[in-house]
Amino acid sequence: MAGAPMGGAELFFERLCIAQARAGVTVQPVIRHNAERAARLRAGGVLAQQLAFGGRADLLTGLRLRRLLKHFAPRVAVAWMNRAGRMAPAGDWVLAGRLGGFYDLSNYRRCDHLIGNTRGIVRWLDEQGWPAGRAHYLPNFAVDIRHAVPRRPTVLPPGVPFVLALGRLHRNKAFDVLIRAMRHVPGAHLVIAGEGPEREALERLARADQVADRVHMPGWVDGTAGIVASCDVLVCPSRHEPLGNVMIEAFSAGRPVVAAAAQGPVELIESGENGILVPIEDDRALGAAIGAVLGDPAMAARLGAGGRRTFDTDYAEAPVLAAWHDFLSRVEKA
Structure with missing residues (x-):
């Protein structure tokens, strides 16, 4: 390898x-x-x-x-x-x-x-x-993190809803779409854990869209299990995603997942059962789906339980x- x-x-x-x-x-x-x-x-x-x-x-x-x-x-x-x-x-x-x-x-x-x-x-x-x-x-x-101790990133204010994305800061990952989506999710904070060539462009976008105070990019984070276990929703907004290991990890933790309908997410997610799929490149639909999960604890719990069943059976x-x-x-x- x-x-x-x-x-x-x-x-x-x-x-x-x-x-x-x-x-x-x-x-x-x-x-x-x-x-x-x-x-x-x-x-x-x-x-x-x-x-x-x-x-x-x-x-x-x-x-x-x-x-x-x-x-x-x-x-x-x-x-x-x-x-x-x-x-x-x-x-x-x-x-x-x-x-x-x-x-x-x-x-x-x-x-x-x-x-x-x-x-x-x-x-x-x-x-x-x-x-x-x-x-x-x-x-x-994926590593089974069902019993991981939740660990909210220290950059977050206490009590705010917490949206998480992980991956290389690359155009394929569509973190720009996710940052634009945060305009439609008032009050929620986003953590993008990763590093890569798009960092400066993403930081500029967050400032231009006036969400920089709610978008945090701490770089690669060691021991992501606790962070995944602590998030309110995990988002995979990728334009191109053959699989999406982080979604499987979120399934194991019973966390709700929202994803753009790229190749991997479509294979992993039955929308409405173990996650929510939205069209690729659609920041409004992405923001609406994130907001729906954050605003409905029963939905979040149902999606998380569905993801856990998928994990146990297949991953x-x-x-x-x-x-x-x-x-x-x-x-x-x-």
Whole structure:
């Protein structure tokens, strides 16, 4: 896995490796040099090997990766996202590529199987001509934070309704739409926990829309479980969202979710049952949905309970680990 220092796909890679090792599966993570990630894996009982995973001129990583794989002799190797897919060698193992989005499939030309973490990705693989029997749906699981101690961010005044969004400050996340939506939710405060290239633009927008006193952007926040558990509503306003791990985490905490109808939220949410879906880019509809949840405690409780049921059935650790175990067992015998 050669991903970024932070991100949902990267954090799920860590959780999956640790959970598989805890379940008795022999795993060997190979990651891009990252002391913090290696320390988290080590704390979970898994020793990671670290390589450079540089650009296309990096020839050493491929050679070292092949040597590591030959020494470890896996029955199945999983290339986690594009760069790992491009560098992972074929060998005496089944090679599977794991996609968390609609990626360039040329990166996975050596793969025997492809894994999509949404059904939409698997349908898209079929549309691209990938053989149906070699495309597999394996969802993410989230950390179960049902018992997390709620921890409201200290930037919030006491007693105000608290809207939460988490993620990289990138245009795809549509935090600009969410900030505009706050004009239609008077009295509520918004915390956007994350960092990225859109920070200055988002801060300017909050000032221009006269909501800067109710919009807080503290950067990346360690230990988000307590913050998610404390929010009145979690919002995913993304223009493009293949899955939305933070929504699954909110499901586990029984918190109500409002989301724009991008690919991932549409797959996760049955609107009115375990969350509310609104049109993409529609700040008025987004604000109205947030306001409806904040103004109706019975609705908020019903949506939160629906999300928890969805989590238990589809996105808790046990069913997802079972699905991975079944996949690995099947493809290693093929």
